[in-house]
Amino acid sequence: MLVALEHINWDPVIFKVAGPLALRWYGLMYVVAFTIGYFVLRWLQRIGHLRVSVEDCTNIIIWGVLGTFIGGRMGHLFFYEFDDLVLNSMNRPLMDRIVQGLQVWKGGMSFHGGVIGVITAEIIYARIRGLWFWNLGDACVHVVPIGITTVRFGNYINGELYGRVITDEAGKAVMATDKLPWYAMKFPTDTDSPGYRGLRAAMEDDWLKGHPNVTKLPDDWSILPVKPEIWAKYEPLFYGRYPSQLLQFALEGFALLVFMYVLRRWCKRPGVLGSWMLIGYGVLRYPVEFIREPDHGLDPAKDAGAGATATFLAAINMTMGQFLCVLLILFGTVQIFLFMRPKKSITGAEYPDFTRKLWPFSKGNIPADAKIGPPMPEEEGAPRNAAKRAAKDAAEQAKS
Numbered sequence: 001m002l003v004a005l006e007h008i009n010w011d012p013v014i015f016k017v018a019g020p021l022a023l024r025w026y027g028l029m030y031v032v033a034f035t036i037g038y039f040v041l042r043w044l045q046r047i048g049h050l051r052v053s054v055e056d057c058t059n060i061i062i063w064g065v066l067g068t069f070i071g072g073r074m075g076h077l078f079f080y081e082f083d084d085l086v087l088n089s090m091n092r093p094l095m096d097r098i099v100q101g102l103q104v105w106k107g108g109m110s111f112h113g114g115v116i117g118v119i120t121a122e123i124i125y126a127r128i129r130g131l132w133f134w135n136l137g138d139a140c141v142h143v144v145p146i147g148i149t150t151v152r153f154g155n156y157i158n159g160e161l162y163g164r165v166i167t168d169e170a171g172k173a174v175m176a177t178d179k180l181p182w183y184a185m186k187f188p189t190d191t192d193s194p195g196y197r198g199l200r201a202a203m204e205d206d207w208l209k210g211h212p213n214v215t216k217l218p219d220d221w222s223i224l225p226v227k228p229e230i231w232a233k234y235e236p237l238f239y240g241r242y243p244s245q246l247l248q249f250a251l252e253g254f255a256l257l258v259f260m261y262v263l264r265r266w267c268k269r270p271g272v273l274g275s276w277m278l279i280g281y282g283v284l285r286y287p288v289e290f291i292r293e294p295d296h297g298l299d300p301a302k303d304a305g306a307g308a309t310a311t312f313l314a315a316i317n318m319t320m321g322q323f324l325c326v327l328l329i330l331f332g333t334v335q336i337f338l339f340m341r342p343k344k345s346i347t348g349a350e351y352p353d354f355t356r357k358l359w360p361f362s363k364g365n366i367p368a369d370a371k372i373g374p375p376m377p378e379e380e381g382a383p384r385n386a387a388k389r390a391a392k393d394a395a396e397q398a399k400s
Contacts, residue, residue, distance in 0.1 A: 009225045029154035037143035049355035050139040067121030068114045075113010083307035112324040134270035134347040141277035149253030156245040159189035163242025163291045184240035188226045195237025202230050244292040251284040271339045271347040278332030282325035289321045
């Protein structure tokens with residue numbers, strides 16, 4: 001996989017459990033993200049920034065997991081497969097389309113849908129528990145970039161969501177290694193490359209030779225990892241591409257994470273930090289879309305007329321990712337103007353300095369008379385049923 005950068009060429013499956021059950025790197029990245037996220041929420045809760053109980057920290061993560069997967073999957077179906085599932089499938093039985101939508105093992109998760117799912121889930125949980133939603137939102141944005149970072153690395157391991165083909169001055173795809181820039185990368189999973197079919201056939205034959213008692217490939221068979229001697233034969237027939245997963249890992253993940261932790265020092269009003277996260281993600285994701293390979297059938301440059309969604313994207317000259325990022329930026333900007341009005345805040349009492357100006361995971365110097373725990377009824381923006389939980393949660397807070 002050598003050009004100037006090297007694809008990691010790992011087996012997407014870490015180990016198999018039984019039958020189709022297996023631990024995959026992509027799934028492990030979600031586990032890592034939510035595990036770290038829990039400890040981040042616990043730290044925010046201990047310093048008084050997140051006004052919930054210890055039990056709520058666990059439940060927020062659980063609800064966040066549900067929101068991420070349900071929203072991410074529904075978002076992918078609505079944003080990227082709407083034509084196939086709805087407009088072009090009216091004669092198909094409804095159950096067939098539902099089953100297609102539930103086939104998560106075939107891929108398809110949308111970050112923008114995941115954001116909607118998490119927000120919806122946390123609104124519901126805050127309503128049930130009588131918590132301060134804007135406070136929950138500001139806490140969750142400390143976790144979201146961690147998830148983006150780990151999941152983008154999972155995309156990289158899988159060899160998916162790679163960048164566009166690198167072309168020469170004449171617009172012709174470049175395959176010769178010595179003519180590619182240092183940042184170019186070739187992906188064995190690139191089905192559009194001329195050498196993919198030959199590589200796949202060679203890898204299939206190699207696998208069957210290593211399993212003489214098996215007559216067909218397993219359903220979850222993957223072309224990765226590719227043997228070096230086989231790759232050396234077919235590598236000249238693969239396109240050089242932009243490693244967009246690594247760029248997204250660096251910008252949408254790590255850079256956004258640093259941005260959130262630094263910006264928290266100046267975001268006194270609840271909801272403002274969450275609004276900046278929407279804007280920050282949109283701004284950092286938008287330029288990456290210029291080098292990221294669009295989803296099949298949704299490239300505004302060549303798929304105009306292929307369907308209603310593709311025609312719309314071609315008309316506005318944006319990829320689906322860019323269009324959704326623009327909506328995020330506009331939504332976040334409107335929120336900031338609403339929350340930062342000079343009059344009385346509509347999202348709640350301001351955060352005290354001792355909860356905002358701490359280094360990550362530091363103990364901090366919490367004043368003896370500081371209000372730690374769920375918002376009290378007299379606090380501006382506190383939920384109506386907070387009084388019902390005050391005694392119980394105060395006791396739980398004292399134990400932590």
